[in-house]
C-alpha cells in the first residue's frame with residue numbers, strides 16, 4: 314500500500330476522502346486507493362488484488378465492470394452524457410422497475426439515496442399535511458438533516474450518533490425508536506400517531522450490520538401505520554433487487570405506501586428513485602405543489618447501466634438462490650469461531666464481533682472494536698476486502714466463486730484471534 318496517495322489526497326480533500334467511512338478510521342491502516350475492478354476483485358493503484366465483499370456498498374450485484382454494463386455505456390457515450398431533457402431510457406428503466414414493485418405505480422429518478430429519501434419525506438409531508446417522522450435506531454436513510462438521528466452506517470463511528478450542524482428543530486421533527494420493538498412502536502404511535510407523516514424503515518436493516526426483522530415486526534408496523542393513516546416508507550436502497558427482484562417487500566409480502574431504491578438500479582452510476590401510488594405521486598411538481606427537481610436526474614448513462622443490470626437479473630432469477638446458498642455455506646463456517654456472531658439473508662451478511670445475538674442497534678453497539686480491528690488487519694493481509702466499519706453489511710455478487718467465499722470464511726474461522 315502506498316501511503317503517498319492518502320497523504321496527497323489529504324491536502325486537497327477534506328479528510329482525504331469523499332465519504333467518511335472510506336478513511337478506514339481507527340483501523341491502523343491507510344485507505345486502499347482503487348485503480349480498477351473486475352468481477353469479484355478490486356485492484357489497488359499498486360495492482361494488489363483483493364476479493365471484494367463490499368462491492369461499492371452493495372451496488373455491484375453482477376460484480377465489477379460486467380460486460381453488459383460496459384456495452385450499454387459504450388453505446389450511450391457516443392450519443393451524449395446528459396441532456397437535462399426527457400429520454401425514453403428513463404421511461405424504460407421505470408417500466409422495468411415498476412414491473413417488480415407493484416406497490417408503486419410511478420416513480421421519480423434522482424442521483425442518490427439521500428436525495429430520494431429527502432424528496433420522499435417532503436412528499437409524505439406535503440401529502441399528509443403532517444410533520445413528524447418516525448424512524449428506527451441504527452437505520453440509515455442518507456444524510457439529510459431530518460434523518461441523521463441515531464443513524465447507523467458511518468455515523469455510528471462518530472462520538473454522537475447524530476451530527477453537529479443539524480438544527481435542533483430538524484431533530485425535533487424526528488423520533489427514532491428501537492428496531493424490532495413492537496411495544497415501543499405501539500406506544501409511540503398511540504402518543505404521536507396523529508401528528509405523524511411517515512414511518513420510514515429499512516425492512517431488513519443493513520446499516521447497523523444486517524439485522525433481520527422479527528417474524529411479525531414488519532406486518533405489525535404495516536398494520537398500525539394503516540390504522541393511523543400514516544405513510545409507511547420502505548427504504549430499499551440496499552435490499553431493492555438485492556433480496557430478490559421485488560426486494561424485501563416481496564420477500565416479506567408487505568405493501569408499503571412509498572419505496573426508495575438506489576445502488577443496484579444505477580448499475581454502478583449515480584441513480585436512485587422514490588415511488589408510490591399515483592394518488593401520492595400526483596402531488597409532485599409539475600402536477601402538484603411539492604417541489605422536487607434535478608439537473609442530472611434520470612441521467613442517460615445511469616439509466617442505460619440500470620436497464621442492463623435489471624434486465625440481466627430478470628433473465629437470471631436463479632442467481633439469487635445461488636448467491637444465498639454460497640453465503641449460507643460461508644456463514645456456517647464463520648460461525649465455528651465462537652467469538653463471532655453472524656447475521657445473513659440472501660447475498661448479504663454481517664460478521665459481528667460479539668458472542669450475543671444482534672436484533673437492534675443497542676446489540677450492535679456492544680461489539681468488541683479491538684477484535685474487529687485485529688480481524689480486519691488479518692483480512693487485508695490475506696487480500697480480502699470488507700467494509701472498513703463494524704456497522705456495515707458485506708455482499709457477494711453473482712460472479713463470486715464459492716471457493717473464494719469459503720477461503721474468506723476459513724480466515725474468520727481460524728481468526729488467529
Ligand SMILES: Cc1ncc(COP(=O)(O)O)c(C=O)c1O
Pocket residue numbers: 370424425426427428430453454455456466515519520548549550551575576585
Ligand atoms: C438504506 C439506505 N438508505 C439511504 C442511503 C443513502 O444513499 P446514498 O449514499 O446514495 O446517498 C443508504 C446508503 O448506503 C442506505 O443504505
